[in-house]
Amino acid sequence: MSGEEREKRAARNEDLFRQVNERLHDLAVITGSSEPHEKFVCECEQTSCSLLVELSAGEYQTVRANDRRFVVFPEPWHTSPELEAVVERRDRYWVVEKRGAAGVEAEDLVERGTNLL
Numbered sequence: 001m002s003g004e005e006r007e008k009r010a011a012r013n014e015d016l017f018r019q020v021n022e023r024l025h026d027l028a029v030i031t032g033s034s035e036p037h038e039k040f041v042c043e044c045e046q047t048s049c050s051l052l053v054e055l056s057a058g059e060y061q062t063v064r065a066n067d068r069r070f071v072v073f074p075e076p077w078h079t080s081p082e083l084e085a086v087v088e089r090r091d092r093y094w095v096v097e098k099r100g101a102a103g104v105e106a107e108d109l110v111e112r113g114t115n116l117l
């Protein structure tokens with residue numbers, strides 16, 4: 001698989017997980033869950049990954065405020081060093097940030113053969 005295809009696939013996967021997580025968050029708000037942490041699915045690139053991470057509503061919103069950041073399970077296996085950097089390491093979750101502007105800009109850079117590092 002080319003780097004470009006991989007970028008696009010990763011972006012699609014993560015967008016899907018983000019939508020799932022926003023629904024989970026809405027649900028927790030609607031049902032007035034009293035748990036200190038809400039459960040979210042790991043937003044990593046692995047299609048076989050279905051692990052859950054726990055964040056408070058505030059933590060989730062902080063991550064979600066940045067379009068380039070995603071929550072993943074706190075293990076290296078859930079990160080893609082060539083596509084993203086781990087910007088926050090907590091006991092319950094890690095936050096990764098896409099290099100470049102996750103979507104179009106990153107793909108353009110890959111197409112031009114520019115080294116993102």
Ligand SMILES: [Zn+2]
Nearest residue numbers: 042044049078
């Ligand atoms: Zn994962």
